[in-house]
Amino acid sequence: MPEFVTQRGLIVWAESPEAVSAIEQFEVNLLGLTPRAADILTQANEFTETPLVQAYAALAMLYSQSQNGHAGAEGYLRAARRCLPGASKREALFVEAIEHFQRNAFHEALDRLERLTVDEPRDLVAAKACEFLYYTCGQHFNGERFLWHMMRLRAANGAHAGFLSMLSFAYELTGRYGQARAAAEQSLALEPGQPWSHHTLAHLLIRTGQVEEGVREMERFAPYWSACDRGIHAHNAWHRSLFYLEKTDWAQTNRVLREDIWELSPELVGEQIDAIALLWRMDMAGQAQDDVWVDVLAKAGPHAGECLIPFLDGQFTYALARCGQTDAADEAVARARERAARKDREAREIWQPVGVNFVAACAAWGQGDAARAAALIDPIVERLPMVGGSDAQDDLFRLAYFNALAESGRKADARRYYDLIAPAKTQRTPLDELMLAKCN
Numbered sequence: 001m002p003e004f005v006t007q008r009g010l011i012v013w014a015e016s017p018e019a020v021s022a023i024e025q026f027e028v029n030l031l032g033l034t035p036r037a038a039d040i041l042t043q044a045n046e047f048t049e050t051p052l053v054q055a056y057a058a059l060a061m062l063y064s065q066s067q068n069g070h071a072g073a074e075g076y077l078r079a080a081r082r083c084l085p086g087a088s089k090r091e092a093l094f095v096e097a098i099e100h101f102q103r104n105a106f107h108e109a110l111d112r113l114e115r116l117t118v119d120e121p122r123d124l125v126a127a128k129a130c131e132f133l134y135y136t137c138g139q140h141f142n143g144e145r146f147l148w149h150m151m152r153l154r155a156a157n158g159a160h161a162g163f164l165s166m167l168s169f170a171y172e173l174t175g176r177y178g179q180a181r182a183a184a185e186q187s188l189a190l191e192p193g194q195p196w197s198h199h200t201l202a203h204l205l206i207r208t209g210q211v212e213e214g215v216r217e218m219e220r221f222a223p224y225w226s227a228c229d230r231g232i233h234a235h236n237a238w239h240r241s242l243f244y245l246e247k248t249d250w251a252q253t254n255r256v257l258r259e260d261i262w263e264l265s266p267e268l269v270g271e272q273i274d275a276i277a278l279l280w281r282m283d284m285a286g287q288a289q290d291d292v293w294v295d296v297l298a299k300a301g302p303h304a305g306e307c308l309i310p311f312l313d314g315q316f317t318y319a320l321a322r323c324g325q326t327d328a329a330d331e332a333v334a335r336a337r338e339r340a341a342r343k344d345r346e347a348r349e350i351w352q353p354v355g356v357n358f359v360a361a362c363a364a365w366g367q368g369d370a371a372r373a374a375a376l377i378d379p380i381v382e383r384l385p386m387v388g389g390s391d392a393q394d395d396l397f398r399l400a401y402f403n404a405l406a407e408s409g410r411k412a413d414a415r416r417y418y419d420l421i422a423p424a425k426t427q428r429t430p431l432d433e434l435m436l437a438k439c440n
Helices: 017-032 035-046 051-062 067-082 089-102 106-119 124-136 143-157 161-173 177-190 195-207 211-225 230-246 250-261 269-284 290-303 310-322 326-340 345-367 370-387 391-407 411-421 430-439
Strands: 003-005 011-013
Touching: 011 051, 011 089, 017 035, 017 051, 017 124, 017 161, 035 051, 051 067, 051 089, 051 124, 067 089, 089 106, 089 124, 106 124, 106 143, 106 345, 124 143, 124 161, 143 161, 161 177, 161 195, 177 195, 195 211, 195 230, 195 391, 211 230, 230 250, 230 269, 230 430, 250 269, 269 290, 269 310, 269 391, 290 310, 310 326, 310 345, 310 370, 326 345, 345 370, 345 391, 370 391, 391 411, 391 430, 411 430
Parallel strands: none
Antiparallel strands: 003 011
């Protein structure tokens, strides 16, 4: 089987020029977050002897954030491994990394992908996979590592809109807001519809309290998202809803929830998590949407106890407890304890130090036991970003902890903690005032 060189100068072991085209298209679609990234699953059935096509199909399955997705990736990885003889070191290392990813060995996968991009800095699929793995291990927690990685790749990719969107997000996660904005705007000058750069701007504007600008920018960007992959459409809509929430504009928040976040693709874990994350915030603001909770739980509840990462399991467990399924929530907590008892690196570094307490606290929050939730979070509050997710996503749990402190009578602790949630905010929003009133 011959070697080819892609348009970005990467050597690939492929059965035909058409297989090379499939590899190139996947990079474009993954970095652009388009619906056509899923085409790789069909192409994997056509190009059965091309290792990267098979490995990319496995990666696409792993983005599902579900046990079914991880199980579905296994066959593609077997096929990739079978046809590796003769392939390059880069391709072999990529397949090995995705095999670790599929087995939930996220740190091992990251180590290998970061090593790959040392020699092959133009491999942006490897870089994008790393970005997702930072999320599984806590993007905020791993922000400096993420930024160091992106800075190392900048010389080779500095004119690529998709790369710049990743760089901008790494800047944002480390609190370098001016550089984040500059990189995002550079990306958008190249591709105005680049949704991950829209995403960076949503992060930095909400974290710095620039709510009115956030509303304007998200409304300007929103028309692009319906043409994007459903996951980023829902997620950027979730970010948009947070600006309305900060303004206590309940009607607009509810509209985005029902029109852009929930029920367009309810089987997707990403959509479920975005819905839960907004519904939970609305609960804390006194704006419960019980009918949506029923629908979300029907789709999300079965994922509780899968124990891919605490970030997911905690929110699924909250949903169960909040909707009165106490036994199922208790079972999810028991599964988290079983996961922590394993001997692997994820158990030692995530589930044991923070994961079990976090999932148990989510059950307590859902059951309305504020004192227990606060007590469970007390010893891990500084390490909450380790559960997974980004800074803005983890602000949900910081806000829940604040509410638990206030509701359990620890009002002075709650008031002191509130300023730590988003320290870059320059002025209070109506939602801030609503929350702080709980300390009176």
